[in-house]
Amino acid sequence: MISSKEKNKKGRQRIILHIDMDYFFAQIEERENPHFKGKPLIVGADPREGRGRGVVSACNYEARKYGIKSGMAISRSYKLCPHGVFLPVNMQLYKKVSESIFSIVREFSSEIESVALDEAYADLTRRVKNFKEAKQLAEKIKRKIREKERLTCSVGISVNKMMAKIACELAKPDGIRVITSSQIFPVIDDMGVEAVPGIGPKTKEVLAEKLKKKNPRIKDGKLFSKKKLVELFGKRGEEFYEKFRGRDKSPVVTERKAKSVGKEYTFQEDTKKAETIIKVFKKLVSEVYKETKKRKIKGVTVICRYEDFETHTKQTTFEPQTYSKDFLLKKGMNLLLKFLAGSNKKIRLVGFRVMIK
Numbered sequence: 001m002i003s004s005k006e007k008n009k010k011g012r013q014r015i016i017l018h019i020d021m022d023y024f025f026a027q028i029e030e031r032e033n034p035h036f037k038g039k040p041l042i043v044g045a046d047p048r049e050g051r052g053r054g055v056v057s058a059c060n061y062e063a064r065k066y067g068i069k070s071g072m073a074i075s076r077s078y079k080l081c082p083h084g085v086f087l088p089v090n091m092q093l094y095k096k097v098s099e100s101i102f103s104i105v106r107e108f109s110s111e112i113e114s115v116a117l118d119e120a121y122a123d124l125t126r127r128v129k130n131f132k133e134a135k136q137l138a139e140k141i142k143r144k145i146r147e148k149e150r151l152t153c154s155v156g157i158s159v160n161k162m163m164a165k166i167a168c169e170l171a172k173p174d175g176i177r178v179i180t181s182s183q184i185f186p187v188i189d190d191m192g193v194e195a196v197p198g199i200g201p202k203t204k205e206v207l208a209e210k211l212k213k214k215n216p217r218i219k220d221g222k223l224f225s226k227k228k229l230v231e232l233f234g235k236r237g238e239e240f241y242e243k244f245r246g247r248d249k250s251p252v253v254t255e256r257k258a259k260s261v262g263k264e265y266t267f268q269e270d271t272k273k274a275e276t277i278i279k280v281f282k283k284l285v286s287e288v289y290k291e292t293k294k295r296k297i298k299g300v301t302v303i304c305r306y307e308d309f310e311t312h313t314k315q316t317t318f319e320p321q322t323y324s325k326d327f328l329l330k331k332g333m334n335l336l337l338k339f340l341a342g343s344n345k346k347i348r349l350v351g352f353r354v355m356i357k
C-alpha cells in the first residue's frame, strides 16, 4: 500500500523520474580529450600549485578505484594517484553542456526541475500511463543525450523524488532503474541511513549513537517515533520519519515558465524613419532570441505605440517549434512592415514578443 501522499491531486500514484549525468565534469573532459579515456582523470584544483590547495570537483571511475572522491583535497588525490590526469575546471563548457542536456529532457517532459548542473527531476504522471512507458521514455532520453552530446547518464523512476533519486543512484553508471511502490521496502530497508537525501555524517552519527549501532540501516530508523525524531532534529525529523518509510510528498517544482517573452523600446523622439525603427527592432528581436532560443514558440507579436499613445499589436501564430534567429526576424519584419506601410503617424514605441508553447 502506498500512502495517499504519494498520490497526486487526482488520486493517481505519481511517476517521478530522476536523471543524473555520470561523472559529469570528468566525462565531458574525456569526450573532449579522448586520449585520456581509460586513465584516472581528476577535474579540480591544480595539485602542484600552492602545494595543492583546493579540492577535487569530479573524477572518472578509474580515479575512483584509487579512493578519489569529489570534495576531497586535491593534494590527497595527488598522493593517491600521482600518475592521474589532472585537469582544471572548465565551467563555461560544463554549463553549455548542461543547458543542452536540460533542453533534451524538456523535449520529453515539460514538467522538469533542475536541481544541479547535471541533475533534474521530471514529473511524468501526466505524460505516461505506467512505469513501463516511463522506462521507454527514459531510454529515449538516454539515447538522445548519447547521440547529441556523446555522454551517458543514469535514470531512476519511482513514485516520489526521494525514491527516484535512490533508484538513479542504483542505476549508475549508464543505467535505468525502476522502483515500484511494492519494491520500496525491499530496496531501502537495508540501506544505510545516509542513503536518505538530507542525512549526512552528522545526522548519521546522532542516529548511530541513539541506536547504539555503528552503521544504522533505514529500517532501524523506523524504530524512532515521529516525536522522538522531531525532538532530535526539529522540523527535519518529521521529514526523516516519512523518508525512512520511503515517503516523500515534495512536488517537482517546474521552472516558472513565462508564457511569453518580450522587449520594447521607446524612442527619445517619436519617429517615422523606417531605417531607425528597423534598426531598433532588429536589436529587440536579437535580445528576445537570446532568451528564448531553446524553447518552442507558437507565435510572435509586434507592438507599435504611436505619437498619440494609440497602441496596436499584430500577431502571427504557427505550429509550436524551435527556430533560428532568421526565422524570428522574418516573422517579426513581416508584421513591422505592415505597421510602417499602414500609418503616417510617428511611432513612439516599438516592441517584439514571442509566445512560448
Ligand code: TTP
Pocket: 020, 021, 022, 023, 024, 025, 026, 056, 057, 058, 059, 070, 071, 116, 117, 118, 119, 172, 173
Ligand atoms: P555528482 O552528480 O554528485 O557527481 P558526478 O556526476 O561527477 O558523478 P556520478 O556519476 O556519481 O553522478 O555531481 C555532478 C557534478 O557537479 C560533478 O561532475 C562535479 C560537480 N561537483 C562539484 O563541483 N563539487 C562537488 O562537491 C560535487 C559533489 C560535484
Ligand code: MG
Pocket: 020, 021, 022, 023, 024, 118
Ligand atoms: Mg552526476
